[in-house]
Amino acid sequence: MIPSAFEYLRPTSLAEATRLLARHADEAKVLAGGHSLVPLMKLRLSRPSMLIDIGRLGELRGIHEENGTLVIGACTTHYAAESSALLQQRCPLLAETAAAIGDVQVRNCGTIGGSIAHADPAADWPAAMVALNAQFTLASSKGTRTISASEFFVDMLITAMQSDEILTEIRVPSNPPRTGSAYLKVAQPASGFALTGVAAQVTLGTDHRVQQVTVGITGVSSKAFRASATENALRGQAATAEAITQAAAHAADGVEALDADIHASPEYRLHLARVYTKRALLRAVERAGS
Numbered sequence: 001m002i003p004s005a006f007e008y009l010r011p012t013s014l015a016e017a018t019r020l021l022a023r024h025a026d027e028a029k030v031l032a033g034g035h036s037l038v039p040l041m042k043l044r045l046s047r048p049s050m051l052i053d054i055g056r057l058g059e060l061r062g063i064h065e066e067n068g069t070l071v072i073g074a075c076t077t078h079y080a081a082e083s084s085a086l087l088q089q090r091c092p093l094l095a096e097t098a099a100a101i102g103d104v105q106v107r108n109c110g111t112i113g114g115s116i117a118h119a120d121p122a123a124d125w126p127a128a129m130v131a132l133n134a135q136f137t138l139a140s141s142k143g144t145r146t147i148s149a150s151e152f153f154v155d156m157l158i159t160a161m162q163s164d165e166i167l168t169e170i171r172v173p174s175n176p177p178r179t180g181s182a183y184l185k186v187a188q189p190a191s192g193f194a195l196t197g198v199a200a201q202v203t204l205g206t207d208h209r210v211q212q213v214t215v216g217i218t219g220v221s222s223k224a225f226r227a228s229a230t231e232n233a234l235r236g237q238a239a240t241a242e243a244i245t246q247a248a249a250h251a252a253d254g255v256e257a258l259d260a261d262i263h264a265s266p267e268y269r270l271h272l273a274r275v276y277t278k279r280a281l282l283r284a285v286e287r288a289g290s
């Protein structure tokens with residue numbers, strides 16, 4: 001339970017943080033809320049010899065809207081997202097997802113950027129990120145680049161981020177009118193991590209047909225994925241319970257589930273994906289129409 005020795009640095013700006021990371025990329029790790037990294041270090045599954053603490057950089061915190069796009073600083077805590085009036089109003093899926101994470105202590109310390117960068121297959125944020133087509137801004141000493149959520153998540157705990165890059169912000173479009181969303185999960189009772197988490201967003205036409213629908217699923221396979229077959233089956237259809245039930249039956253088509261563990265078999269995870277996709281879509285449609 002005692003990590004190996006490490007040097008601790010706390011830069012006062014993002015520019016300083018990226019410079020430090022460029023110089024020490026092979027040995028250093030970025031520290032945000034510490035709720036995933038520190039337990040790994042205590043178990044000696046991760047042994048960085050240097051921590052670069054970005055958790056208190058004000059420029060990486062906060063939520064604002066820019067021309068219809070919501071911009072969330074990477075070091076914004078889960079609690080700040082959960083309680084953001086802007087998110088509740090302009091993209092409630094994000095506030096609802098944040099509220100589903102762990103317990104209040106975890107939500108007060110953990111950050112959205114830390115969760116995304118960690119890419120735990122059972123984390124909640126990735127489902128919403130792929131469902132919302134989120135764009136991530138990555139900064140290094142060489143400049144910045146933008147990458148979509150679906151390109152970013154590569155595999156279990158593996159992302160497309162380079163070792164000298166810092167995730168600085170998350171961008172998602174704010175909701176068009178007649179849009180409803182829902183995040184529903186089956187939580188592992190001890191930690192709250194998702195055995196299955198489904199983020200669904202639906203935009204209805206004035207004729208009550210499904211104009212746009214996206215579904216992101218976490219906890220089931222090695223990375224969050226879009227339920228494309230469900231989306232394709234539902235787009236353009238009347239938003240009825242029957243159409244949703246039929247479409248949700250395809251939520252796990254072609255998906256390779258995680259191996260069995262003490263919590264669930266692969267078959268159970270796939271079953272939960274289909275059941276919770278149906279429930280999340282029904283709730284999203286209800287909210288879109290109200």
Ligand SMILES: Cc1cc2nc3c(=O)[nH]c(=O)nc-3n(C[C@H](O)[C@H](O)[C@H](O)COP(=O)(O)OP(=O)(O)OC[C@H]3O[C@@H](n4cnc5c(N)ncnc54)[C@H](O)[C@@H]3O)c2cc1C
Pocket residue numbers: 029030031032033034035036037038074075100101102103106109110111112113114115116117118120122123124125165166167168191192193194
């Ligand atoms: C008891 C417990 C219960 C939990 N339950 C849940 C749950 O139900 N659902 C859920 O989704 N999560 C859960 N978590 C995880 C929690 O959400 C973490 O906060 C989150 O996974 C990591 O965020 P962090 O800010 O603590 O990151 P850290 O632990 O500081 O960092 C995690 C990793 O990301 C890297 N990193 C951090 N920020 C950046 C950045 N901006 N750019 C580049 N790399 C970065 C670090 O180098 C490290 O490799 C739980 C954690 C605990 C301890």
